[in-house]
Amino acid sequence: MGAKFIKVLLFKDGRVVVRTREEAGFEPLAAAEKAYAAALAQAGVAESDVQNVFATGAGRKNAPRAKDSITEVSAAARGINHLMPNVRTVIDVGAEEGRAVKCSATGKVDDFAINEKCAAGAGSFTEAVARALEVPLEEFGRLSLQSSKAIPMNAQCAVFAESEVVSLVHAKTPKSDIARAVHDAIASRIVSMVRRVGINNDVALIGGVSNNPGFVDALSRGLETNVTVPEHAEFIGALGAALIAGERSN
Amino acid sequence: MKANYGYMDGSGEFFITIDTDSCIACGHHGCVSACPVGMFEIIVDDYDDEVAAIKGDHRKKVKYDCGPCKPVSDRPPLPCVTACTPGAISHSW
Amino acid sequence: MAEKRKEFWRWKEYNWHDESMNPKDADLITAGVDVGSVSSQTVIMADGQLYAYSNMRTGSDSPDSARKAMSWALEGTPLTMGDLAYTVGTGYGRVNVPFANRAITEIACHARGGNMMYGPSVRTILDMGGQDCKAILCDDRGKVTNFLMNDKCAAGTGRGMEVFADLLAVSIEEVGELSLDVEEEPPPVSSTCVVFAKSEATSLLREGWPKSKVLAAYCSAMAHRVYTLLERVGVQKEFAITGGIAKNIGVVKRLEKELGLNSLKSKYDTQIAGALGAALFAKALVEKERKQAAAQ
Ligand code: SF4
Numbered sequence: 001m002g003a004k005f006i007k008v009l010l011f012k013d014g015r016v017v018v019r020t021r022e023e024a025g026f027e028p029l030a031a032a033e034k035a036y037a038a039a040l041a042q043a044g045v046a047e048s049d050v051q052n053v054f055a056t057g058a059g060r061k062n063a064p065r066a067k068d069s070i071t072e073v074s075a076a077a078r079g080i081n082h083l084m085p086n087v088r089t090v091i092d093v094g095a096e097e098g099r100a101v102k103c104s105a106t107g108k109v110d111d112f113a114i115n116e117k118c119a120a121g122a123g124s125f126t127e128a129v130a131r132a133l134e135v136p137l138e139e140f141g142r143l144s145l146q147s148s149k150a151i152p153m154n155a156q157c158a159v160f161a162e163s164e165v166v167s168l169v170h171a172k173t174p175k176s177d178i179a180r181a182v183h184d185a186i187a188s189r190i191v192s193m194v195r196r197v198g199i200n201n202d203v204a205l206i207g208g209v210s211n212n213p214g215f216v217d218a219l220s221r222g223l224e225t226n227v228t229v230p231e232h233a234e235f236i237g238a239l240g241a242a243l244i245a246g247e248r249s250n
Numbered sequence: 251m252k253a254n255y256g257y258m259d260g261s262g263e264f265f266i267t268i269d270t271d272s273c274i275a276c277g278h279h280g281c282v283s284a285c286p287v288g289m290f291e292i293i294v295d296d297y298d299d300e301v302a303a304i305k306g307d308h309r310k311k312v313k314y315d316c317g318p319c320k321p322v323s324d325r326p327p328l329p330c331v332t333a334c335t336p337g338a339i340s341h342s343w
Numbered sequence: 344m345a346e347k348r349k350e351f352w353r354w355k356e357y358n359w360h361d362e363s364m365n366p367k368d369a370d371l372i373t374a375g376v377d378v379g380s381v382s383s384q385t386v387i388m389a390d391g392q393l394y395a396y397s398n399m400r401t402g403s404d405s406p407d408s409a410r411k412a413m414s415w416a417l418e419g420t421p422l423t424m425g426d427l428a429y430t431v432g433t434g435y436g437r438v439n440v441p442f443a444n445r446a447i448t449e450i451a452c453h454a455r456g457g458n459m460m461y462g463p464s465v466r467t468i469l470d471m472g473g474q475d476c477k478a479i480l481c482d483d484r485g486k487v488t489n490f491l492m493n494d495k496c497a498a499g500t501g502r503g504m505e506v507f508a509d510l511l512a513v514s515i516e517e518v519g520e521l522s523l524d525v526e527e528e529p530p531p532v533s534s535t536c537v538v539f540a541k542s543e544a545t546s547l548l549r550e551g552w553p554k555s556k557v558l559a560a561y562c563s564a565m566a567h568r569v570y571t572l573l574e575r576v577g578v579q580k581e582f583a584i585t586g587g588i589a590k591n592i593g594v595v596k597r598l599e600k601e602l603g604l605n606s607l608k609s610k611y612d613t614q615i616a617g618a619l620g621a622a623l624f625a626k627a628l629v630e631k632e633r634k635q636a637a638a639q
């Protein structure tokens with residue numbers, strides 16, 4: 001139950017059967033029902049065949065159908081461990097929050113840090129600037145990779161940064177450099193948080209922002225290590241919840 | 251005077267407080283060299299007292315700049331606080 | 344005071360001088376220039392009395408804004424820059440006031456100006472500006488004892504309010520009044536972050552909330568946020584509010600309620616607190632110099 005998207009994943013006999021996604025919009029509960037129904041339909045599974053449902057994410061407490069919920073942090077650790085057992089640090093950056101989780105070889109949480117509710121350290125910042133520059137979000141990330149120059153962003157707030165972006169545009173700064181400045185700014189905040197939990201072994205990035213190549217690049221540079229994005233990175237939380245639901249239904 | 255440098259945003263409150271009345275009496279200003287990121291400087295303030303302050307370019311990101319000194323678990327004593335023998339420095343987080 | 348101005352705090356520029364005074368008779372004329380991120384003020388003081396002031400928008404160039412605010416304050420008076428014994432620059436652009444003799448922080452100037460505007464009993468000054476929010480405790484001489492300035496985050500500043508005014512297409516001057524036009528106080532907007540608060544407001548509007556109710560929810564969120572900042576310095580009586588948001592009754596009323604304290608009113612324009620304090624500092628600095636010269 002993310003702030004932007006609701007994701008549903010069905011897991012059966014050790015593998016993922018189906019993944020569905022709905023925009024949360026203004027009625028996240030209805031969106032959740034819709035995504036759930038779609039998942040069942042696509043998998044051809046009857047509702048009564050689903051043994052257990054767990055929710056995670058910002059709206060996990062209100063999730064329809066769920067019998068219980070687990071935190072985003074536990075879900076991330078468990079989910080990533082299933083796919084990439086060598087990862088010990090999972091970074092989860094969504095629209096509204098960033099998290100860094102240190103996990104054990106068995107997918108348990110060892111330590112974590114959360115950067116809550118400040119758009120300057122989360123995906124919403126990218127969206128706001130992309131909108132101000134009138135560049136589609138998908139392009140914004142790629143644009144950033146074309147930049148040849150690191151320009152600093154002084155504002156530490158997404159709102160004040162918007163005015164800074166406006167003056168950069170007036171000063172004829174290429175959009176690609178602005179895009180990189182924004183990604184570098186968010187990444188530097190996430191990097192500082194990740195360092196507080198520590199890095200050992202492989203590092204993975206999940207959450208909505210993981211499909212933004214500009215951010216992945218900025219984060220890898222900032223952490224001075226290669227950051228891997230798993231396939232279906234947005235669904236890692238849901239996968240973790242499904243795995244834990246499975247363990248607890250036996 | 252209690253000088254609070256830092257900020258409050260959606261993620262919390264992050265202030266470094268310098269009690270300048272204690273700081274004035276300090277002859278060595280150990281904080282300046284103790285801080286690994288060089289956040290402190292000695293200034294002559296508006297009342298002509300020589301005191302420590304957080305540099306302007308760090309004030310809006312103390313949470314991030316202090317990150318290395320504040321691991322999530324097993325946080326050691328903060329270098330600035332330890333170095334400040336008059337006990338003028340405190341952190342809100 | 345005969346003020347040639349209207350109540351549109353952010354958009355109308357204005358100047359004023361005291362026709363009944365003859366500054367040419369004064370022994371000491373000093374000036375304070377406050378170059379803020381949004382507006383700039385100049386105050387001219389004759390023997391410690393307020394003589395003239397101006398309030399203008401800050402342009403993209405600080406030295407230029409300072410010069411303009413100064414010449415507008417002098418306009419219509421018999422004074423020229425040559426009559427000024429000492430000028431103190433303050434505010435965000437204080438080091439870029441080319442003709443200032445010294446720069447002093449806006450915190451110290453606000454406390455000193457507040458001391459004159461509200462009298463020596465004022466202990467807590469809250470300044471809510473366009474891009475920052477300051478909480479200051481001071482003693483009976485206007486010396487700062489505790490302060491904080493939040494200029495990192497748009498929440499709790501004029502800028503945050505502007506984002507809401509824009510979203511709802513309500514002029515910034517009307518926000519306060521409109522927010523009081525509700526039958527029952529709604530719960531405050533839950534997100535602190537202006538970006539997230541804005542999406543919250545968008546969904547409230549979709550649910551059919553009238554603008555006034557959305558504004559009420561935001562004004563009370565803003566009041567609560569400022570309250571939290573004040574808590575850090577510890578509010579003491581008497582309490583005063585300066586800066587642009589002091590004119591937003593929707594925030595002020597709610598804040599006063601949360602604090603259980605009424606804010607002091609002043610006969611002076613609350614926007615000039617910083618520049619007034621700077622001019623007072625200028626006066627004290629000249630007097631100190633004169634005393635030192637006499638002692639030698
Ligand atoms: S905690 Fe560390 S980084 Fe922060 S001010 Fe103290 S010494 Fe400097």
Ligand code: SF4
Nearest residue numbers: 118157158260496536
């Ligand atoms: S600093 Fe800006 S982005 Fe962060 S919480 Fe405040 S308003 Fe939001």
